[in-house]
Amino acid sequence: MAHPKEIKGTIALLGAAAAAVVAVLLGVFYWSWSDQPASSQASAPVQPAQPSAPVSSAPGQQAALPAPPAPNAPPAPPRDAPIIPTFDLVRVEPDGESVIAGRAAPGATIELLRGDQVHARAVADASGLFAIVPPPLPPGSHQVALQSIAPDGARQRSEQNVTVVITDAKTRPLVTLTSPDKPTVILSNPEPPEPKVAEAPVPDAKTAEDKPAAPPAQQQAGAAPPVSPRLLPRSRPPVRKSRS
Numbered sequence: 546m547a548h549p550k551e552i553k554g555t556i557a558l559l560g561a562a563a564a565a566v567v568a569v570l571l572g573v574f575y576w577s578w579s580d581q582p583a584s585s586q587a588s589a590p591v592q593p594a595q596p597s598a599p600v601s602s603a604p605g606q607q608a609a610l611p612a613p614p615a616p617n618a619p620p621a622p623p624r625d626a627p628i629i630p631t632f633d634l635v636r637v638e639p640d641g642e643s644v645i646a647g648r649a650a651p652g653a654t655i656e657l658l659r660g661d662q663v664h665a666r667a668v669a670d671a672s673g674l675f676a677i678v679p680p681p682l683p684p685g686s687h688q689v690a691l692q693s694i695a696p697d698g699a700r701q702r703s704e705q706n707v708t709v710v711i712t713d714a715k716t717r718p719l720v721t722l723t724s725p726d727k728p729t730v731i732l733s734n735p736e737p738p739e740p741k742v743a744e745a746p747v748p749d750a751k752t753a754e755d756k757p758a759a760p761p762a763q764q765q766a767g768a769a770p771p772v773s774p775r776l777l778p779r780s781r782p783p784v785r786k787s788r789s
Contacts, residue, residue: 628673630655630691630703632722635732640714641681648673649693650701656692658702669693684711707732 630649637643649655649669657665657677665679687710691703710719712735720733 627695627699627701628653628693629701630693632691632703632705632707634676635689635707635720635722637682637709637711637718637720637733639711639717641683641711643682643709644676644678645689646674646676647691649675649691650695653693653695656694658690658692659687664689682709682711684713686710 628648628650630647630653632645632647634644634646636645645657647655651669651671651673653669653673655667655669655675655677656663657667657679659682665677667675667677669675686708689707689709690705693701695701704725706723708719708721708723712718717735718733719735720731722730722732724730
């Protein structure tokens with residue numbers, strides 16, 4: 546029969562061996578469990594990143610997209626660029642009365658220049674439109690231009706010039722508009738002279754009396770001329786026979 550001490554020693558060895566086996570099994574199980582997610586993540590294919598959807602600013606409103614630039618669009622003039630006065634209408638009558646309209650800076654004072662002298666003035670409205678009815682132009686040739694004076698005192702002279710030639714009060718004047726880098730435009734041209742109708746000359750009273758009268762119809766070609774009564778033979782009286 547075994548001694549009790551030997552039995553306790555055997556039980557302790559068996560317990561230590563069982564604990565070692567359990568520890569080894571737990572270590573193997575933990576190692577296999579920790580390596581499985583890493584391997585599955587490594588084997589999974591990498592998906593490309595998708596573009597994010599545009600974020601709307603507010604419900605019911607569309608996000609504003611930048612407008613594409615227009616092809617071959619002329620550059621917009623700066624806001625502070627001065628406005629040069631221009632002619633829109635020039636009408637001149639034969640007697641020199643005229644009406645001139647155009648565009649300039651809003652609220653600017655418009656001067657109508659005849660040569661280097663101010664011929665008339667007007668004021669542009671809030672949209673820059675103006676109309677001038679100047680004093681009549683005298684007969685002759687005139688060079689007309691525009692000059693605007695802005696509310697801040699800046700002056701601008703028109704690049705266009707109008708030439709007016711007035712001959713008399715019955716003939717339509719010649720009016721031309723000259724612009725830089727453009728052909729001259731004829732706004733009014735004198736009327737061509739009316740063709741004269743040839744009139745038959747009126748005979749003088751003395752000349753009409755001196756001329757012989759026209760022959761009668763009987764003296765036309767083929768008609769016999771009238772016989773004078775002196776040339777006709779005289780008729781003889783009848784002879785009376787005496788009775789024996």
